[in-house]
Amino acid sequence: MSSDRLDVRKTYKLLINGAFPRSESGRTYEVIAANGAFLGNVARASRKDLREAVVAARAAQPKWQAATAYNRGQVLYRMAEMIESRRDEFAFHVAQSEQHNDRDAQLIVSAAIDRVVWYAGWTDKIAQVLGGTNPVAGPFFNFSIPTPTGVIGVIAPQESSLLGFVSCVAPPLAAGNAVVVVSSTTRPIPSLLLGEVTATADVPGGVLNILSGEVAELGPVLAQHEDVDGVDLTGAGDLAPTLAADASGSIKRVFRATTADHDWAVDPGTRRLRAFVETSTVWHTVGQ
C-alpha cells in the first residue's frame, strides 16, 4: 500500500457485546505477516474478557433464538453483503495473514462470502430437514424440533483466518446459538475485520463475540465455563483432547474437527449445523 501520504492505521480491538473494547487487561501482542511485516498490535484477551463475552452471549442468545428463522437468515445474508462490499480489504488482509497472492486471496474471500450465504439459507430449513413428526402408536400428535444448544465457544482454525473462521462461526449462529470465538492467534486480523462487519449487518450485540489471544490461556476457561453449552475445538490443535476432557465437567457438546474438516474449500454439508442443535420432542393428545 504505497502512497505519497502517510496512511492512518487502525487499532484492532475485541468484539464483546456489540462493542469494541481493548482487553480489560491492557495487554496486546504483535501480529506479524507471513513475510515478516508488522501488521499491528492486537488486543490479547484475558480470562476476564472471555467471561464477560460469555455473559454477553448468554444474555443475547434467547432473543436470537426467538427471532424468526427468516430474520436470522436475513442477518447472516446481510453479513455476506457487507463482506462483499469490503472484499478488497478482506482480500488484502487474508493475503497478508496467510501469504497468498491477490488472486488466491480474492478466491478465499469469495468462498467465505458464499459460505455465509450457504448458512444464511439454512436458518429456515434446519427444522425441515432435522425435525419432523413421529407416528407414535397412540392418540398423540408427536413432533420433534431442533433447538439451539445455547452459548457455543469456538476455537477458530489457526491457519484459515477468514474462510475457516466463518465456516466455524456461521453454522452455530444459523441454528440460533450465540457464539464466543477465539480467533487464530497468529492471524487474527481478518476475523477482527469480520467483527466490524457484524456491527453494520444487524447482528444483535452479544450474539457474536470475537476475542484475539492465546488458545492455551483462553481455551481452558472456555471449555470449563459452566455457562458455555458447547465447544468447537477446530483450532485447538494439540490442546483439543485436554479441552474436550474439560468440557465434560458441564456435559458440553464438543465438536472435534477431523482432518477432512480442515479442507475449507469442500461442501461443508450439515455436520457443523447438527453439532449444536438439540432435539426437542412434543407429545400432544388427540381426542374430542
Added chain:
Amino acid sequence: MSELQHQTWSRLNDLEYAPAPESRDIVSIRPNYGLFIDGQFTDPGSHQGFQTINPATEAPLATVALGSAADVSRAVISARRAYDQVWSQMPGKERAKYLFRIARLIQERSRELAVVETLDNGKPIRESRDVDVPLAAAHFFYYAGWADKLEHAGFGAQPRPLGVAGQIIPWNFPLLMAAWKLAPALAAGNTCVLKPAETTPLSALILAEILQQAEIPPGVVNIVTGDGSTGAALVSHPGVDKIAFTGSTEIGRRIQRELAPSGTHVTLELGGKGANIIFEDAPLDQAIEGIIDGIFFNQGHVCCAGSRLLVQESIADEVQRRLVRRIEQLRVGDPMDKNTDVGAINSAEQLSRIHELVDAGVAEGASRYSTTCTLPDKGFWFAPTVFTEVSQTHRIAREEIFGPVLSVLTFRTPEEAVAKANNTTYGLACGVWSEKGSRTLWVAERLRAGVIWSNTYNKFDPTSPFGGVRESGFGREGGRHGLEAYLNV
C-alpha cells in the same frame, strides 16, 4: 348526562377516520408494455394490446401486450435455450445468489410494488403492503436457500429439474403467485414462462424490470401477458415440460385432460370452499376476527377463504350477533386508503358472478345480511355479506363464490362438524377454533383439506406447504414439499 357531555358523546359517535391515501407518486406505470422475452421487453407496437384498468375507478392504467401463440412459442424457445445453455449448467450456489438478489430487489421496491398491486387489483393497500409484497420477497429468499441444498431436501442425492416450466397464475395475489411459481422452479434449476392473469399484469411487469436489475440470464424467466388464449397456447405448447396452474377447478380439469396424452408434468392449485369451524369453547373474540379475516381478506378473492362458517349450535346466536356488529365496522372503499379493510372487486365479470350466486342464495331461501356501508359510484364493489339459514344443498354452500360472502351453518357434535366440513368436492383449507388442542388435532386428522389453521386463518409462509386435496388440486407450493413440483423425482 349533562348537555355538554351529551354533545361530546354524540360527536365521538360520529367520529370518522380522515382519509389516509397512499401516494401514487412512487410508481411510474408505462403507457404500454411489451412482453418480457429473452431478457428484453418486446416492442409494444408489435403486439395486439389490451387495457388493464383500476377496478376501484375503472380508469385505464396501461395497455399491455396480448401474447399470441407465436409469442408463447418464442418465449418457450428462449426458456429452452436458457435452460440448456445456462441455468441447468449453473452451480446451485450461483442460482441461489440470483434468487437472493431478486428477494432483495423486491424488498427495495416494495412500496412501489404494493401501490401497483393495489391499483391493478383493487385490494387494500394495507394488504398489498403488509402481506402480498413482503411474502413475495420472503418466498424468493426462502427458495434461494434451497438452490444449493437440493440434495438435503429428501428427494435423493442429485435431484434434477424438469426443464421448461409454463406457469399460469390468477389475479387475486398477482405478485405473490408469481413468486410462488418462479422461486421454487428457478431454485430447482428450471427456466420459466409465466403467464400473468389478464386483469392484473402490471406487478409481473415490474417484476420483469427487477429481473433485469438482478441481471438474471436472458430467457431464464419470460413473462407473457395475455388472456385465456395465451394461457391455452402455453398449455398446449410441446416444448413445455411442466405446467403449474393456479385458478378455477373448471380450467384445471381442462388442463389435466389436455396434458394427459403427452404426460407433461402438471400441478394444480384450484378452488375451495373452506370450512371455518367454531366450537363452543373457542376464544370468541379471536374467532370473530378470524371469521372476518377468513372471508373478507382480499374481498374474499382467496381460494382458501373460510367461506363456510360452521358454528356449534350452542353459540350460534351469539356468534351471529357479534359478526353483524363486527362487519358493520368494516371500512369498504378506496383501496389506496390505508384504513380500508375491503377494497374493490377485481373485475366486472367477477362482480356479476358474485351477484349471480348471491341472488341464488336468496332464491333458495337463505337469509341475507349485507352491511349498510355506502359503496363508491365508480368501480366494482360488493358489500360484505353474510347468509344465515343456509342448508348444505344451497349453491352458496357448495360453489366457490370468490367474493365477500359468508354462508353460516351450524353443527352439534365434532363428528357432525367434520362431516359437514368434508361435504364438498373441494379440499383446500379449513379453520378450527377451540381452546382444546386435543380436539383441534382430532378434527384436523379427519378434515380432508390441504391446509388446516387452528385458532387463526389465512396464514401463509414460504416455509409452509400450501395446496389442496380432491378437486382443489394437487401439488404443493411452499416449504420443502414445494420443490417436488419442479424436480424430476
